[in-house]
Amino acid sequence: MTDNSGLIAQVLQAIDYQVLAESTAMTYRDMLKAIHPDKCSHPSAQEATKRLIELFRHFGNGSVFTDDSGKFLTNNHWVLFQGDKQAVAQAKRNQEEVAVAAPKHFRRYMPYSWDADDSFLLSQRAVPLVNLTLPQEHVNWVVSRLLEFCMLLHRHTGCAHLGLTPAQVMLVPETHGIAVAGFYHLAALSGKVRTISGAYRHWYPGQLLRDKKATENADLEMVKRIGAYLLGDRSGLGTALRKTQPREFVDFLLSSDDDSLVCYEKYREMLDRNFPSQFIHLNI
Template sequence: MTDDSGMVEQVLQATHYHALTGHTAMTFREMVKTIHPDKCKHPRAQDATNRLLEMFRHFTSGSSFTDDSGQFLTNDHWVLFQGDTQAITQARRNQLEIAAGATEHFKRYMPYSWDSDHSFLLFNRAVPLANLTLPQEHVNWVLSRLLEFCMQLHRRAGRAHLGLTPAHVMLVPETHGIAVAGFYHTAELAGKVSTISAAYRHWYPGQLLRDKMATEHADLEMVKRIGAYLLGDRSGLGTALRKTHHREFVDFLLSSDDDSLACYEKYREMLDRNFPSQFIHLNI
Protein backbone atom coordinates (compact mmCIF):
# COMPACT_ATOMS: atom_id res chain seq x y z
CA MET A 1 0.00 0.00 0.00
CA THR A 2 1.20 3.50 -0.77
CA ASP A 3 2.63 5.35 2.25
CA ASP A 4 0.79 8.37 3.68
CA SER A 5 3.09 11.01 2.19
CA GLY A 6 3.08 9.41 -1.23
CA MET A 7 -0.71 9.26 -1.29
CA VAL A 8 -0.98 12.91 -0.23
CA GLU A 9 1.28 13.94 -3.12
CA GLN A 10 -0.67 11.80 -5.58
CA VAL A 11 -3.95 13.39 -4.55
CA LEU A 12 -2.57 16.91 -4.73
CA GLN A 13 -1.11 16.31 -8.19
CA ALA A 14 -4.15 14.52 -9.66
CA THR A 15 -6.24 16.58 -12.07
CA HIS A 16 -9.35 14.38 -11.71
CA TYR A 17 -10.56 11.32 -9.86
CA HIS A 18 -9.85 8.84 -12.67
CA ALA A 19 -6.25 10.06 -12.85
CA LEU A 20 -5.88 9.17 -9.19
CA THR A 21 -7.56 5.76 -9.25
CA GLY A 22 -5.34 4.73 -12.15
CA HIS A 23 -2.33 4.82 -9.81
CA THR A 24 -3.72 3.02 -6.75
CA ALA A 25 -5.77 -0.07 -5.93
CA MET A 26 -7.26 1.58 -2.85
CA THR A 27 -10.94 2.39 -2.60
CA PHE A 28 -12.16 5.92 -1.94
CA ARG A 29 -12.72 5.15 1.75
CA GLU A 30 -9.24 3.68 2.07
CA MET A 31 -7.69 6.75 0.48
CA VAL A 32 -9.58 9.07 2.82
CA LYS A 33 -8.46 7.08 5.86
CA THR A 34 -4.86 7.10 4.63
CA ILE A 35 -4.52 10.85 4.12
CA HIS A 36 -6.92 12.24 6.72
CA PRO A 37 -5.07 14.61 9.11
CA ASP A 38 -6.29 12.61 12.13
CA LYS A 39 -3.96 9.84 10.95
CA CYS A 40 -1.58 11.38 8.44
CA LYS A 41 1.06 13.84 9.70
CA HIS A 42 1.91 15.27 6.28
CA PRO A 43 1.71 19.11 6.47
CA ARG A 44 -0.74 19.18 3.58
CA ALA A 45 -2.91 16.28 4.70
CA GLN A 46 -5.95 18.53 5.13
CA ASP A 47 -5.48 20.07 1.67
CA ALA A 48 -5.23 16.60 0.15
CA THR A 49 -8.32 15.39 2.00
CA ASN A 50 -10.33 18.38 0.80
CA ARG A 51 -9.04 17.84 -2.75
CA LEU A 52 -9.95 14.14 -2.70
CA LEU A 53 -13.45 14.84 -1.39
CA GLU A 54 -14.02 17.45 -4.11
CA MET A 55 -12.75 15.18 -6.91
CA PHE A 56 -14.95 12.33 -5.69
CA ARG A 57 -17.99 14.61 -5.38
CA HIS A 58 -17.44 15.88 -8.94
CA PHE A 59 -17.01 12.35 -10.28
CA THR A 60 -20.11 10.94 -8.61
CA SER A 61 -22.52 13.90 -8.77
CA GLY A 62 -21.10 16.29 -11.38
CA SER A 63 -20.59 20.04 -11.17
CA SER A 64 -23.16 22.64 -12.13
CA PHE A 65 -22.87 24.99 -15.11
CA THR A 66 -25.30 27.27 -16.89
CA ASP A 67 -25.98 27.39 -20.62
CA ASP A 68 -28.74 28.76 -22.86
CA SER A 69 -31.31 26.24 -21.58
CA GLY A 70 -30.52 26.80 -17.92
CA GLN A 71 -28.55 24.61 -15.53
CA PHE A 72 -26.70 21.46 -16.52
CA LEU A 73 -24.48 19.02 -14.64
CA THR A 74 -21.37 17.27 -15.89
CA ASN A 75 -18.70 15.07 -14.36
CA ASP A 76 -16.65 15.31 -17.60
CA HIS A 77 -17.99 11.92 -18.74
CA TRP A 78 -21.70 12.72 -18.99
CA VAL A 79 -23.82 15.85 -19.35
CA LEU A 80 -27.28 16.12 -17.78
CA PHE A 81 -29.43 19.10 -18.80
CA GLN A 82 -31.91 20.37 -16.20
CA GLY A 83 -33.27 23.50 -17.83
CA ASP A 84 -35.86 24.44 -20.44
CA THR A 85 -37.17 21.21 -21.93
CA GLN A 86 -38.22 22.79 -25.23
CA ALA A 87 -34.80 24.37 -25.76
CA ILE A 88 -33.02 21.10 -24.93
CA THR A 89 -35.24 19.19 -27.36
CA GLN A 90 -34.46 21.69 -30.11
CA ALA A 91 -30.71 21.50 -29.49
CA ARG A 92 -30.80 17.69 -29.48
CA ARG A 93 -32.81 17.60 -32.70
CA ASN A 94 -30.45 20.03 -34.45
CA GLN A 95 -27.33 18.14 -33.35
CA LEU A 96 -28.69 14.75 -34.39
CA GLU A 97 -29.72 16.08 -37.81
CA ILE A 98 -26.22 17.45 -38.38
CA ALA A 99 -24.52 14.29 -37.08
CA ALA A 100 -26.69 12.07 -39.31
CA GLY A 101 -25.18 13.60 -42.44
CA ALA A 102 -21.68 14.14 -41.06
CA THR A 103 -18.49 12.50 -42.27
CA GLU A 104 -16.43 10.54 -39.74
CA HIS A 105 -14.01 13.46 -39.56
CA PHE A 106 -16.82 15.90 -38.81
CA LYS A 107 -18.22 13.61 -36.11
CA ARG A 108 -14.94 13.92 -34.21
CA TYR A 109 -16.14 17.35 -33.08
CA MET A 110 -19.30 15.84 -31.57
CA PRO A 111 -17.83 12.88 -29.62
CA TYR A 112 -20.87 11.95 -27.60
CA SER A 113 -24.15 10.08 -27.87
CA TRP A 114 -27.54 10.96 -26.37
CA ASP A 115 -28.67 8.36 -23.86
CA SER A 116 -31.93 10.20 -23.08
CA ASP A 117 -33.86 13.26 -24.22
CA HIS A 118 -31.88 15.43 -21.82
CA SER A 119 -28.46 13.81 -21.36
CA PHE A 120 -25.53 12.53 -23.37
CA LEU A 121 -22.46 10.39 -22.73
CA LEU A 122 -19.01 11.54 -23.81
CA PHE A 123 -16.68 9.09 -25.54
CA ASN A 124 -13.68 10.59 -23.72
CA ARG A 125 -13.29 12.81 -20.69
CA ALA A 126 -14.21 16.38 -21.70
CA VAL A 127 -14.07 19.61 -19.68
CA PRO A 128 -16.26 22.68 -20.36
CA LEU A 129 -14.41 25.85 -21.35
CA ALA A 130 -16.51 27.84 -18.87
CA ASN A 131 -14.28 29.48 -16.23
CA LEU A 132 -11.07 28.17 -17.83
CA THR A 133 -7.97 30.25 -18.53
CA LEU A 134 -5.31 28.52 -20.62
CA PRO A 135 -1.72 29.24 -21.68
CA GLN A 136 -1.18 30.58 -25.19
CA GLU A 137 0.06 27.26 -26.57
CA HIS A 138 -3.20 25.53 -25.66
CA VAL A 139 -5.43 28.35 -26.84
CA ASN A 140 -3.66 28.01 -30.19
CA TRP A 141 -4.90 24.47 -30.80
CA VAL A 142 -8.34 25.03 -29.27
CA LEU A 143 -9.00 27.78 -31.81
CA SER A 144 -7.64 25.61 -34.58
CA ARG A 145 -10.14 22.86 -33.69
CA LEU A 146 -12.99 25.37 -33.48
CA LEU A 147 -12.18 26.82 -36.88
CA GLU A 148 -12.01 23.30 -38.31
CA PHE A 149 -15.43 22.61 -36.82
CA CYS A 150 -16.81 25.78 -38.41
CA MET A 151 -15.45 24.78 -41.82
CA GLN A 152 -17.12 21.37 -41.55
CA LEU A 153 -20.41 22.80 -40.31
CA HIS A 154 -20.56 25.50 -42.96
CA ARG A 155 -19.32 23.42 -45.89
CA ARG A 156 -20.80 20.01 -45.05
CA ALA A 157 -24.06 20.95 -43.35
CA GLY A 158 -24.70 24.42 -44.76
CA ARG A 159 -25.52 25.70 -41.30
CA ALA A 160 -24.23 28.15 -38.71
CA HIS A 161 -24.01 27.14 -35.06
CA LEU A 162 -24.65 30.64 -33.63
CA GLY A 163 -24.02 29.57 -30.05
CA LEU A 164 -20.27 28.98 -29.74
CA THR A 165 -19.81 30.02 -26.11
CA PRO A 166 -17.64 28.63 -23.27
CA ALA A 167 -20.50 26.52 -21.91
CA HIS A 168 -21.12 24.86 -25.29
CA VAL A 169 -17.56 23.79 -26.06
CA MET A 170 -15.64 21.16 -24.08
CA LEU A 171 -11.96 20.22 -24.19
CA VAL A 172 -10.88 16.61 -24.62
CA PRO A 173 -7.41 16.75 -23.00
CA GLU A 174 -6.26 13.24 -23.87
CA THR A 175 -6.72 13.75 -27.62
CA HIS A 176 -6.26 17.53 -27.91
CA GLY A 177 -9.78 17.59 -29.29
CA ILE A 178 -13.03 19.43 -28.62
CA ALA A 179 -16.66 18.47 -28.14
CA VAL A 180 -19.17 21.01 -29.44
CA ALA A 181 -22.70 21.01 -28.04
CA GLY A 182 -25.36 23.69 -27.48
CA PHE A 183 -27.02 23.58 -30.89
CA TYR A 184 -29.91 25.74 -29.64
CA HIS A 185 -29.66 28.51 -32.23
CA THR A 186 -28.50 26.60 -35.33
CA ALA A 187 -29.82 27.97 -38.62
CA GLU A 188 -29.23 27.41 -42.32
CA LEU A 189 -26.67 29.78 -43.79
CA ALA A 190 -28.42 32.87 -45.20
CA GLY A 191 -31.53 31.73 -43.34
CA LYS A 192 -33.43 33.48 -40.58
CA VAL A 193 -31.96 33.58 -37.07
CA SER A 194 -34.73 33.03 -34.55
CA THR A 195 -32.75 32.95 -31.29
CA ILE A 196 -29.32 33.87 -29.92
CA SER A 197 -27.49 33.38 -26.63
CA ALA A 198 -28.74 36.23 -24.46
CA ALA A 199 -25.84 35.96 -22.02
CA TYR A 200 -23.36 36.45 -24.89
CA ARG A 201 -25.30 38.96 -26.94
CA HIS A 202 -22.26 41.25 -27.05
CA TRP A 203 -20.27 38.50 -28.80
CA TYR A 204 -22.46 38.57 -31.92
CA PRO A 205 -21.56 40.87 -34.82
CA GLY A 206 -23.84 43.87 -35.20
CA GLN A 207 -24.83 42.77 -38.70
CA LEU A 208 -26.42 39.57 -37.36
CA LEU A 209 -28.33 41.44 -34.67
CA ARG A 210 -29.58 43.87 -37.30
CA ASP A 211 -30.34 41.54 -40.23
CA LYS A 212 -31.15 38.36 -38.24
CA MET A 213 -29.54 36.28 -40.97
CA ALA A 214 -27.20 33.33 -40.31
CA THR A 215 -23.66 33.82 -41.62
CA GLU A 216 -20.26 32.19 -41.37
CA HIS A 217 -19.02 35.52 -40.04
CA ALA A 218 -21.09 35.17 -36.85
CA ASP A 219 -19.55 31.80 -35.94
CA LEU A 220 -16.04 33.03 -36.71
CA GLU A 221 -16.53 36.06 -34.48
CA MET A 222 -17.65 33.85 -31.61
CA VAL A 223 -14.65 31.56 -32.05
CA LYS A 224 -12.37 34.58 -31.70
CA ARG A 225 -14.27 35.73 -28.62
CA ILE A 226 -13.64 32.28 -27.10
CA GLY A 227 -9.94 32.74 -27.84
CA ALA A 228 -9.86 36.01 -25.91
CA TYR A 229 -11.90 34.47 -23.09
CA LEU A 230 -9.47 31.57 -22.69
CA LEU A 231 -6.51 33.94 -22.57
CA GLY A 232 -8.10 35.69 -19.60
CA ASP A 233 -10.25 38.44 -21.13
CA ARG A 234 -13.67 37.39 -19.84
CA SER A 235 -15.35 40.05 -21.97
CA GLY A 236 -14.21 38.09 -25.02
CA LEU A 237 -13.53 41.33 -26.87
CA GLY A 238 -9.73 40.91 -26.90
CA THR A 239 -8.67 44.56 -26.73
CA ALA A 240 -7.46 44.11 -23.13
CA LEU A 241 -4.90 41.57 -24.39
CA ARG A 242 -2.97 43.98 -26.62
CA LYS A 243 -0.34 44.82 -24.00
CA THR A 244 0.00 41.37 -22.46
CA HIS A 245 -0.18 38.77 -25.22
CA HIS A 246 1.27 37.95 -28.62
CA ARG A 247 0.60 40.90 -30.91
CA GLU A 248 -0.15 39.03 -34.13
CA PHE A 249 -2.37 36.52 -32.34
CA VAL A 250 -4.39 39.32 -30.78
CA ASP A 251 -4.56 41.06 -34.16
CA PHE A 252 -6.14 37.89 -35.53
CA LEU A 253 -8.72 37.88 -32.73
CA LEU A 254 -9.61 41.46 -33.55
CA SER A 255 -9.81 40.93 -37.32
CA SER A 256 -13.00 40.27 -39.29
CA ASP A 257 -13.60 37.24 -41.53
CA ASP A 258 -16.58 36.15 -43.64
CA ASP A 259 -15.33 32.79 -44.99
CA SER A 260 -14.43 29.93 -42.65
CA LEU A 261 -11.96 28.28 -45.03
CA ALA A 262 -10.08 31.51 -45.72
CA CYS A 263 -10.13 32.33 -42.01
CA TYR A 264 -8.70 28.94 -41.08
CA GLU A 265 -5.92 29.23 -43.66
CA LYS A 266 -5.05 32.72 -42.44
CA TYR A 267 -4.96 31.47 -38.88
CA ARG A 268 -2.72 28.49 -39.65
CA GLU A 269 -0.30 30.72 -41.54
CA MET A 270 -0.15 33.05 -38.54
CA LEU A 271 0.57 30.14 -36.20
CA ASP A 272 3.31 28.79 -38.48
CA ARG A 273 5.03 32.19 -38.53
CA ASN A 274 4.95 32.74 -34.79
CA PHE A 275 4.74 29.51 -32.83
CA PRO A 276 6.64 26.20 -32.85
CA SER A 277 4.78 23.10 -33.95
CA GLN A 278 4.72 20.82 -30.91
CA PHE A 279 2.45 18.62 -28.83
CA ILE A 280 2.15 19.90 -25.25
CA HIS A 281 0.14 17.80 -22.80
CA LEU A 282 -2.86 19.62 -21.36
CA ASN A 283 -2.83 18.87 -17.65
CA ILE A 284 -6.42 19.57 -16.57
Protein backbone atom coordinates in the same frame (compact mmCIF):
# COMPACT_ATOMS: atom_id res chain seq x y z
CA MET B 1 0.41 5.90 11.92
CA THR B 2 1.73 5.66 8.34
CA ASP B 3 3.21 8.21 5.94
CA ASN B 4 1.69 7.18 2.58
CA SER B 5 3.65 9.92 0.84
CA GLY B 6 3.20 8.33 -2.60
CA LEU B 7 -0.58 8.25 -2.36
CA ILE B 8 -0.64 11.76 -0.89
CA ALA B 9 1.29 13.05 -3.91
CA GLN B 10 -1.06 11.28 -6.34
CA VAL B 11 -4.14 12.77 -4.69
CA LEU B 12 -2.73 16.30 -4.59
CA GLN B 13 -1.76 16.12 -8.26
CA ALA B 14 -5.03 14.52 -9.38
CA ILE B 15 -7.38 16.42 -11.64
CA ASP B 16 -10.07 13.76 -12.03
CA TYR B 17 -11.36 11.19 -9.54
CA GLN B 18 -11.91 8.44 -12.10
CA VAL B 19 -8.34 8.74 -13.38
CA LEU B 20 -7.07 8.74 -9.79
CA ALA B 21 -9.06 5.62 -8.86
CA GLU B 22 -7.83 3.77 -11.94
CA SER B 23 -4.19 4.71 -11.35
CA THR B 24 -4.24 3.70 -7.67
CA ALA B 25 -6.55 0.69 -8.07
CA MET B 26 -8.15 1.77 -4.78
CA THR B 27 -11.71 2.54 -3.74
CA TYR B 28 -12.65 5.96 -2.39
CA ARG B 29 -13.11 4.54 1.10
CA ASP B 30 -9.69 2.85 1.04
CA MET B 31 -7.95 6.01 -0.18
CA LEU B 32 -9.71 8.15 2.41
CA LYS B 33 -8.77 5.77 5.19
CA ALA B 34 -5.15 5.67 4.05
CA ILE B 35 -4.59 9.45 3.89
CA HIS B 36 -6.88 10.76 6.64
CA PRO B 37 -4.94 12.72 9.31
CA ASP B 38 -6.23 10.33 11.99
CA LYS B 39 -4.33 7.50 10.27
CA CYS B 40 -1.65 9.27 8.24
CA SER B 41 1.30 11.21 9.64
CA HIS B 42 2.20 13.04 6.42
CA PRO B 43 2.14 16.87 6.87
CA SER B 44 -0.11 17.23 3.80
CA ALA B 45 -2.61 14.59 4.93
CA GLN B 46 -5.33 17.12 5.73
CA GLU B 47 -4.90 18.95 2.42
CA ALA B 48 -4.96 15.68 0.48
CA THR B 49 -8.06 14.51 2.34
CA LYS B 50 -9.87 17.72 1.43
CA ARG B 51 -8.77 17.34 -2.19
CA LEU B 52 -9.95 13.74 -2.37
CA ILE B 53 -13.37 14.64 -0.98
CA GLU B 54 -13.73 17.46 -3.54
CA LEU B 55 -12.76 15.18 -6.43
CA PHE B 56 -15.16 12.46 -5.30
CA ARG B 57 -18.08 14.89 -4.86
CA HIS B 58 -17.48 16.40 -8.29
CA PHE B 59 -17.32 12.94 -9.87
CA GLY B 60 -20.49 11.75 -8.17
CA ASN B 61 -22.67 14.86 -8.33
CA GLY B 62 -21.10 17.07 -10.98
CA SER B 63 -20.60 20.83 -10.80
CA VAL B 64 -23.21 23.41 -11.80
CA PHE B 65 -22.87 25.56 -14.93
CA THR B 66 -25.32 27.68 -16.92
CA ASP B 67 -25.93 27.69 -20.67
CA ASP B 68 -28.67 28.93 -22.97
CA SER B 69 -31.21 26.42 -21.61
CA GLY B 70 -30.46 27.17 -17.95
CA LYS B 71 -28.51 25.13 -15.42
CA PHE B 72 -26.64 21.97 -16.27
CA LEU B 73 -24.42 19.60 -14.31
CA THR B 74 -21.24 17.94 -15.50
CA ASN B 75 -18.52 15.84 -13.92
CA ASN B 76 -16.48 16.01 -17.16
CA HIS B 77 -17.70 12.52 -18.10
CA TRP B 78 -21.43 13.24 -18.44
CA VAL B 79 -23.67 16.30 -18.85
CA LEU B 80 -27.14 16.57 -17.30
CA PHE B 81 -29.38 19.47 -18.33
CA GLN B 82 -31.79 20.86 -15.73
CA GLY B 83 -33.16 23.88 -17.56
CA ASP B 84 -35.74 24.51 -20.31
CA LYS B 85 -36.73 21.06 -21.58
CA GLN B 86 -37.97 22.35 -24.94
CA ALA B 87 -34.68 24.14 -25.59
CA VAL B 88 -32.69 21.02 -24.66
CA ALA B 89 -34.90 18.87 -26.91
CA GLN B 90 -34.30 21.26 -29.80
CA ALA B 91 -30.55 21.20 -29.25
CA LYS B 92 -30.59 17.40 -29.12
CA ARG B 93 -32.55 17.15 -32.40
CA ASN B 94 -30.26 19.64 -34.11
CA GLN B 95 -27.08 17.91 -32.96
CA GLU B 96 -28.29 14.45 -33.93
CA GLU B 97 -29.34 15.65 -37.38
CA VAL B 98 -25.93 17.22 -37.92
CA ALA B 99 -24.11 14.11 -36.65
CA VAL B 100 -26.03 11.70 -38.88
CA ALA B 101 -24.90 13.39 -42.06
CA ALA B 102 -21.41 14.27 -40.82
CA PRO B 103 -18.21 12.52 -41.98
CA LYS B 104 -16.19 10.65 -39.36
CA HIS B 105 -13.59 13.40 -39.09
CA PHE B 106 -16.29 15.92 -38.20
CA ARG B 107 -17.96 13.71 -35.60
CA ARG B 108 -14.82 13.75 -33.48
CA TYR B 109 -15.91 17.25 -32.45
CA MET B 110 -19.02 15.72 -30.90
CA PRO B 111 -17.51 12.91 -28.78
CA TYR B 112 -20.66 12.12 -26.85
CA SER B 113 -23.91 10.19 -27.13
CA TRP B 114 -27.30 11.05 -25.67
CA ASP B 115 -28.38 8.48 -23.09
CA ALA B 116 -31.61 10.34 -22.24
CA ASP B 117 -33.58 13.37 -23.43
CA ASP B 118 -31.71 15.57 -20.97
CA SER B 119 -28.24 14.04 -20.71
CA PHE B 120 -25.32 12.73 -22.72
CA LEU B 121 -22.22 10.68 -22.00
CA LEU B 122 -18.78 11.86 -23.08
CA SER B 123 -16.46 9.28 -24.60
CA GLN B 124 -13.46 11.23 -23.22
CA ARG B 125 -13.01 13.53 -20.25
CA ALA B 126 -14.03 17.04 -21.28
CA VAL B 127 -13.91 20.31 -19.32
CA PRO B 128 -16.18 23.33 -20.05
CA LEU B 129 -14.38 26.53 -21.05
CA VAL B 130 -16.36 28.54 -18.48
CA ASN B 131 -14.04 30.65 -16.30
CA LEU B 132 -10.88 29.10 -17.79
CA THR B 133 -7.80 31.17 -18.59
CA LEU B 134 -5.17 29.36 -20.64
CA PRO B 135 -1.60 30.07 -21.79
CA GLN B 136 -1.16 31.32 -25.35
CA GLU B 137 0.11 27.97 -26.66
CA HIS B 138 -3.09 26.23 -25.54
CA VAL B 139 -5.39 28.98 -26.80
CA ASN B 140 -3.69 28.54 -30.18
CA TRP B 141 -4.91 24.96 -30.54
CA VAL B 142 -8.37 25.59 -29.07
CA VAL B 143 -9.02 28.31 -31.65
CA SER B 144 -7.59 26.07 -34.38
CA ARG B 145 -9.94 23.23 -33.46
CA LEU B 146 -12.92 25.58 -33.35
CA LEU B 147 -12.13 27.07 -36.73
CA GLU B 148 -11.86 23.59 -38.22
CA PHE B 149 -15.19 22.66 -36.60
CA CYS B 150 -16.80 25.70 -38.22
CA MET B 151 -15.27 24.94 -41.61
CA LEU B 152 -16.56 21.35 -41.53
CA LEU B 153 -19.97 22.36 -40.20
CA HIS B 154 -20.43 25.00 -42.88
CA ARG B 155 -19.14 22.88 -45.75
CA HIS B 156 -20.76 19.54 -44.87
CA THR B 157 -24.10 20.65 -43.42
CA GLY B 158 -24.73 24.12 -44.84
CA CYS B 159 -25.56 25.30 -41.32
CA ALA B 160 -24.19 27.72 -38.74
CA HIS B 161 -23.99 26.82 -35.04
CA LEU B 162 -24.62 30.38 -33.77
CA GLY B 163 -24.02 29.48 -30.12
CA LEU B 164 -20.28 29.00 -29.72
CA THR B 165 -19.86 30.27 -26.16
CA PRO B 166 -17.71 29.05 -23.22
CA ALA B 167 -20.55 26.90 -21.89
CA GLN B 168 -21.08 25.13 -25.23
CA VAL B 169 -17.44 24.18 -25.84
CA MET B 170 -15.45 21.72 -23.73
CA LEU B 171 -11.76 20.87 -23.77
CA VAL B 172 -10.57 17.29 -24.17
CA PRO B 173 -7.14 17.80 -22.55
CA GLU B 174 -5.63 14.37 -23.16
CA THR B 175 -5.96 14.66 -26.94
CA HIS B 176 -5.86 18.45 -27.40
CA GLY B 177 -9.38 18.14 -28.75
CA ILE B 178 -12.70 19.88 -28.16
CA ALA B 179 -16.31 18.82 -27.74
CA VAL B 180 -18.98 21.15 -29.11
CA ALA B 181 -22.53 20.98 -27.75
CA GLY B 182 -25.38 23.47 -27.31
CA PHE B 183 -26.88 23.33 -30.80
CA TYR B 184 -29.80 25.50 -29.63
CA HIS B 185 -29.52 28.13 -32.35
CA LEU B 186 -28.50 26.04 -35.39
CA ALA B 187 -29.74 27.58 -38.64
CA ALA B 188 -29.19 27.05 -42.36
CA LEU B 189 -26.65 29.44 -43.84
CA SER B 190 -28.47 32.50 -45.24
CA GLY B 191 -31.58 31.23 -43.43
CA LYS B 192 -33.55 33.00 -40.73
CA VAL B 193 -32.00 33.22 -37.26
CA ARG B 194 -34.74 32.59 -34.70
CA THR B 195 -32.73 32.56 -31.45
CA ILE B 196 -29.33 33.65 -30.16
CA SER B 197 -27.49 33.41 -26.85
CA GLY B 198 -28.83 36.23 -24.70
CA ALA B 199 -25.89 36.14 -22.31
CA TYR B 200 -23.46 36.61 -25.20
CA ARG B 201 -25.49 38.94 -27.40
CA HIS B 202 -22.50 41.32 -27.61
CA TRP B 203 -20.42 38.57 -29.24
CA TYR B 204 -22.60 38.47 -32.38
CA PRO B 205 -21.73 40.64 -35.38
CA GLY B 206 -23.98 43.62 -35.86
CA GLN B 207 -25.05 42.44 -39.32
CA LEU B 208 -26.57 39.26 -37.92
CA LEU B 209 -28.49 41.21 -35.28
CA ARG B 210 -29.81 43.52 -37.98
CA ASP B 211 -30.55 41.06 -40.79
CA LYS B 212 -31.33 37.97 -38.67
CA LYS B 213 -29.67 35.76 -41.30
CA ALA B 214 -27.23 32.97 -40.44
CA THR B 215 -23.69 33.51 -41.75
CA GLU B 216 -20.30 31.88 -41.53
CA ASN B 217 -19.04 35.21 -40.22
CA ALA B 218 -21.17 34.88 -37.06
CA ASP B 219 -19.57 31.58 -36.05
CA LEU B 220 -16.07 32.85 -36.88
CA GLU B 221 -16.59 35.97 -34.79
CA MET B 222 -17.67 33.89 -31.81
CA VAL B 223 -14.61 31.65 -32.14
CA LYS B 224 -12.42 34.74 -31.98
CA ARG B 225 -14.32 35.98 -28.92
CA ILE B 226 -13.62 32.63 -27.25
CA GLY B 227 -9.93 33.05 -28.05
CA ALA B 228 -9.86 36.42 -26.29
CA TYR B 229 -11.91 35.05 -23.38
CA LEU B 230 -9.45 32.20 -22.80
CA LEU B 231 -6.52 34.63 -22.80
CA GLY B 232 -8.15 36.48 -19.91
CA ASP B 233 -10.27 39.14 -21.66
CA ARG B 234 -13.69 38.12 -20.32
CA SER B 235 -15.41 40.65 -22.58
CA GLY B 236 -14.21 38.56 -25.52
CA LEU B 237 -13.53 41.72 -27.49
CA GLY B 238 -9.76 41.29 -27.53
CA THR B 239 -8.68 44.93 -27.48
CA ALA B 240 -7.36 44.59 -23.91
CA LEU B 241 -4.84 42.00 -25.13
CA ARG B 242 -2.79 44.31 -27.35
CA LYS B 243 -0.23 45.01 -24.61
CA THR B 244 0.18 41.41 -23.44
CA GLN B 245 -0.21 39.02 -26.40
CA PRO B 246 1.56 38.64 -29.79
CA ARG B 247 0.49 41.46 -32.10
CA GLU B 248 -0.40 39.31 -35.12
CA PHE B 249 -2.50 36.95 -33.01
CA VAL B 250 -4.51 39.84 -31.56
CA ASP B 251 -4.86 41.36 -35.04
CA PHE B 252 -6.40 38.07 -36.15
CA LEU B 253 -8.89 38.12 -33.25
CA LEU B 254 -9.89 41.66 -34.17
CA SER B 255 -10.25 40.95 -37.89
CA SER B 256 -13.46 39.93 -39.67
CA ASP B 257 -13.84 36.92 -41.96
CA ASP B 258 -16.74 35.73 -44.08
CA ASP B 259 -15.41 32.39 -45.34
CA SER B 260 -14.50 29.69 -42.79
CA LEU B 261 -12.05 27.87 -45.09
CA VAL B 262 -10.15 31.04 -45.94
CA CYS B 263 -10.18 32.05 -42.28
CA TYR B 264 -8.82 28.69 -41.15
CA GLU B 265 -6.00 28.77 -43.71
CA LYS B 266 -5.12 32.36 -42.78
CA TYR B 267 -5.03 31.41 -39.12
CA ARG B 268 -2.76 28.40 -39.67
CA GLU B 269 -0.34 30.54 -41.67
CA MET B 270 -0.28 33.10 -38.88
CA LEU B 271 0.52 30.38 -36.31
CA ASP B 272 3.36 29.07 -38.48
CA ARG B 273 4.91 32.54 -38.64
CA ASN B 274 4.66 33.28 -34.92
CA PHE B 275 4.78 30.09 -32.89
CA PRO B 276 6.84 26.87 -32.81
CA SER B 277 5.06 23.63 -33.67
CA GLN B 278 4.96 21.59 -30.48
CA PHE B 279 2.67 19.48 -28.30
CA ILE B 280 2.48 20.82 -24.74
CA HIS B 281 0.40 18.74 -22.34
CA LEU B 282 -2.51 20.58 -20.76
CA ASN B 283 -2.79 19.61 -17.10
CA ILE B 284 -6.37 20.59 -16.37
